[in-house]
Amino acid sequence: MAPPGVRLFNSASRQVEPFVPLVPGQAGIYDCGPTVYDWQTIGNLYRYIVSDVQRRTLEYLGYRVKAVMNITDVGHIVGDVDQGEDRMMLAAKREGRDPETLARKYTEQFMEDRRKLNILEPHVMPKATDHIPEMIALITRLIDKGHAYIAADGVYFDITTFPGYGTRLAGELTQDLVAGARVDVNPNKRNPADFALWRAAKPGDLQVWDSPWGRGNPGWHIECSAMSMKYLGETFDIHSGGEDNLFPHHESEIAQSEAATGKPFVRYWTHVRFLKVDGGAMHKSAGNAYLLQDLEAWGFEPLAFRLLVLNNKYRQPLDFTRAGLASAQNRLDRWRGIVRDAWQATGGTPIDVSPDDSRRTAFVAALTDDLNTPAALAQAEAVLDLAATGDVATKRHALETPFDMDQVLALSLRERASDADLSSEERAALTERDEARKKGDYKRSDELRAELERRYGIRVKDTKDGTRWERVRRKGA
Ligand SMILES: [Zn+2]
Structure with missing residues (x-):
């Protein structure tokens, strides 16, 4: 039997659509991973919590998911224009380490944060530095087809060969950004908005590889096209990212992938809105680029942050405040208390009852409606309230439903309640x-x-x- 339908907002059509995978019952998902040159802020982690809920929802409904997330451990120019400085290199200089050691350190840190937030590990987690040959092959295809050209300082994608560049996803939203890219003056480029596929090595570069166009390093966009198509095929189901990835990153991925293969690249594009802090932008210079360890130092649990995220619809900007986090922690503590009492009242024995069907149906309806997590949480909470007030038999019955829902919510309700703790x-x-x-x-x-x-x-x-x-x-x- 085919799993129940899911509706997702697709940035390509700008509407909520039924999700129809390429192969019934399966879903291939590519998520743009972090550039591992520094700690990941809660703004970045927020995005991966949403991706996790998307994946868990599909798995809960019975889809066989293949989740791929890359690790950007090379380059990634500050500002994503072709001039500017290389983030990995800046960080390597700052910390006095080689880029490989730096990347390993921050990848481990990121994975540790993900585990604390109950974010599932991707099935495949390719590193950019392990896929240079795939990127070179893709660039070669683009040159052969006349979509890319070799210049004095690298290889560029000629955007005039791909009609609609910069308009495929957010459309009007990206027009200002495309216009901004057009003022990038580089005499080596045919068009100001052409983007780099390969950059010739500059003196002092720490990460360089040989290529048919001389020593150098790859552009950021090409790595995601090369790795997503390698692990998921030339056309795949879902590509997700943050709204800051819309342009130039995702528009450039579409241009270079479709120009190379002649096939549609991605069927559903999903984007998460920014995390704000106290109503304003999160920024290092504002001192509000918090890390998960900051939240822990304030006495909060990582899972309280997860609950805070789930209590927001992912296409609405999430405004992070300490008061909001405190109320999420209180809510989580209250839920845990109910589960623990009910668990202990029933002797902690395995509970052999099926989940409450009407609540579960409403829970599924909320999630399949473009991941309406606040409504899904409300269903879990309603069952927990029943467990809080009911007699032992009611408690026993009421527990299994939130435990079942926790496969998606991932708030560790069972683990914290039981003797396992x-x-x-x-x-x-x-x-x-x-x-x-x-x-x-x-x-x-x-x-x-x-x-x-x-x-x-x-x-x-x-x-x-x-x-x-x-x-x-x-x-x-
Ligand atoms: Zn990417």
């Missing part, structure tokens, strides 16, 4: 206290209760239904 030492201490209490040894039981809180940050409550515990201090805090 206890270390063996913690579990032993809890059991020991329980036994002391049952034997009527209240002195020992009180000692152990105090120790549980002091050593492990676990507070024990005795209720008429038995012992309950909660973490009053996060693990390791």
Whole structure:
């Protein structure tokens, strides 16, 4: 049976469309990865949370997804025009490391942040530096077909050979940007908006490769065309990115890919809006380019940030505030508390009931409506509220639905609620206290209760239904 339909906003048609994959039941997704020259801000991480929800939604509905995300570990010129400075090189100089060490460090950091946010690992994560031959082959095809030309300082794509360049995605939105590119004066280019496919090596360049056009390094756009087509085919289902990727990056990817293959490149383009901070733009110079570790240092959990993101429709700008994060953390704590109480009330035994169908149907309807995550969260919350107020039988029944929904929401509801969250030492201490209490040894039981809180940050409550515990201090805090 074919999975249920999903509707996605497609930047190419500028409307919400039914998602019809190339192969029924499968979906190939390419996500523009980060340039690994620095820490990723919460603005970047926000985008990958949305991509994660998109992928998880398709998987939840039964699609077989192949998710590819590249790692840009070469070049990426500041401002994305052909002059300017190379980000990887600037960072290598700043930190006194070679670009490879730098890229490894920031890739690991990025993957660690993703894990904390429960973002699934891509199936394939190609690095640009491992795909120079594929890029050279693609550039060669473009030269052979007359779409690219060799100049004194590199190889350029001739935009006059690709009608509609700069208008395929956001249309009018990109016109100012295209006009901006047209004032880029470089006597080596035929047209000011022509973009570099290959740049000739300059003195001091740290990353250079041989090519038929001499030593140099690839342009940024060509890497995504070469790697996406290598792993997903010359035409594939979904390409996602941030709204800042629309032009020139994605428009250039379309031009060079379709000019080379003569085939449609991507069927659905999905773009996430910017993250604002306190109503303004996020910028290093404004001191508000926060990292995930900043949020953690303020005492918040990474998953509270995930919940904050899910509470916003991805095509609306998200305004990040500390107060907003605090309320997301409170909401998450409340949910965890409900799940933990219900879990402990039912003895933590596996619950063999099917999820609540009407809630689940509404949840699916929200997600398939262009990833309406706030509405999906509301469904999960409604079931949790039922669990909070109901008797043991209701609790038992009510838990399975949010656990099922958490396959998409990924807020670790089950993991945090269950015994899995206890270390063996913690579990032993809890059991020991329980036994002391049952034997009527209240002195020992009180000692152990105090120790549980002091050593492990676990507070024990005795209720008429038995012992309950909660973490009053996060693990390791
Ligand atoms: Zn890209």
